Amino acid sequence: MLNGTKITIRRWAGACLAGAAAGLATLSASALPCDRIDRSLTDAWKAQNLSAITRHVRRDLGVAGTGTNAGPIEIQALFRSGIWAIVRVDPRIADETWLFYRKAPHEGRDFVAAFTGEVKAGEGAAVRKWLRKNVLGLPRELGSCFVWHVTVERQRAKP
Secondary structure (H helix, E strand, C coil), X not given: CHHHHHHHHHHHHHHHHHHHHHHHHHHHHHCCCCCCCECCCCHHXXXXXXXXXXXXXXXXXXXXXXXXXXXXXXXXXXXXXXXXXXXXXXXXXXXXXXXXXXCCHHHCCCEEEEEECCCCCCCHHHHHHHHHHHCCCCCHHHHHHHHHHHHHHXXXXXC
């Protein structure tokens, strides 16, 4: 009887482990590309980085701060992974822009690239190609999150 109990317990434990593994596989299969990316944008982060981003956009990207629509840069979104940061800004007098940094903007001149323009659903391959060419060293998870966000998540949010 004792040996039969051990076999039953082993079968039960094996079934539990198999069920748990199947559950994890389902969970990971349904995970979204941005689930492991820090997308928290705090007032403190904005305050710490706004002047560096504004200076960068105005000077380095050639978006002059003059004209009737000129105003402060608005930081709209932040995606972070490790030391990398992708920042979505509205420069008020130009198209919404995504800025790619190797470090937080206030930490120095580690600007890598700027991505501007409308992206439509189905253009993921083109965005991935742009990233591979223009943002060398970008962590894969962060790049996947960016592509998914601009081609899927933002499309869902549009009216």
